[in-house]
Amino acid sequence: MTIDKNWISLRNRNAKQFKDGLEQFIEIAKKHVNSHGEPYCPCRGCHNGKRQNTKTIYAHVIDKGFSQSYKTWVYHGEEHPNTAAIDAISNPYLFKSGSSPTAPGPEMFDAIQDVMDAFNTNKENEDEGGTSLDPEFDDLFKELNTELYPG
Numbered sequence: 491m492t493i494d495k496n497w498i499s500l501r502n503r504n505a506k507q508f509k510d511g512l513e514q515f516i517e518i519a520k521k522h523v524n525s526h527g528e529p530y531c532p533c534r535g536c537h538n539g540k541r542q543n544t545k546t547i548y549a550h551v552i553d554k555g556f557s558q559s560y561k562t563w564v565y566h567g568e569e570h571p572n573t574a575a576i577d578a579i580s581n582p583y584l585f586k587s588g589s590s591p592t593a594p595g596p597e598m599f600d601a602i603q604d605v606m607d608a609f610n611t612n613k614e615n616e617d618e619g620g621t622s623l624d625p626e627f628d629d630l631f632k633e634l635n636t637e638l639y640p641g
């Protein structure tokens with residue numbers, strides 16, 4: 491099942507689409523709570539670093555907005571689609587800074603997301619630049635060579 495998450499980037503947080511999306515999120519979040527019935531709050535203030543009751547989460551997200559980097563709801567039961575890719579990326583900075591946490595915090599997921607973004611961007615560039623040169627560039631290159639070495 492794919493969840494519509496386009497609403498998290500809406501600027502108008504009074505829009506029906508935003509509120510509907512948020513309500514759907516809270517329904518999901520209710521299934522992933524601690525013993526006090528509190529899920530993690532994904533607002534821009536808490537960034538899943540704090541648990542709040544669902545009413546507070548609703549108010550926080552309407553008030554502050556939904557954390558834009560929280561695109562895969564790993565704190566609310568969703569599995570990260572790129573788990574294998576993350577394992578493949580050995581980034582020492584993620585694990586050396588500060589006290590070694592036993593469980594990855596939200597900052598770490600943000601950092602991983604950043605790494606993933608960079609990784610994806612690099613890959614795209616590589617595909618574009620690639621091994622085969624652009625034919626036009628190739629011609630230009632030949633032309634330049636001809637000019638440089640006439641005859």
Ligand SMILES: [Zn+2]
Binds near residue numbers: 531532533534542
């Ligand atoms: Zn919050």
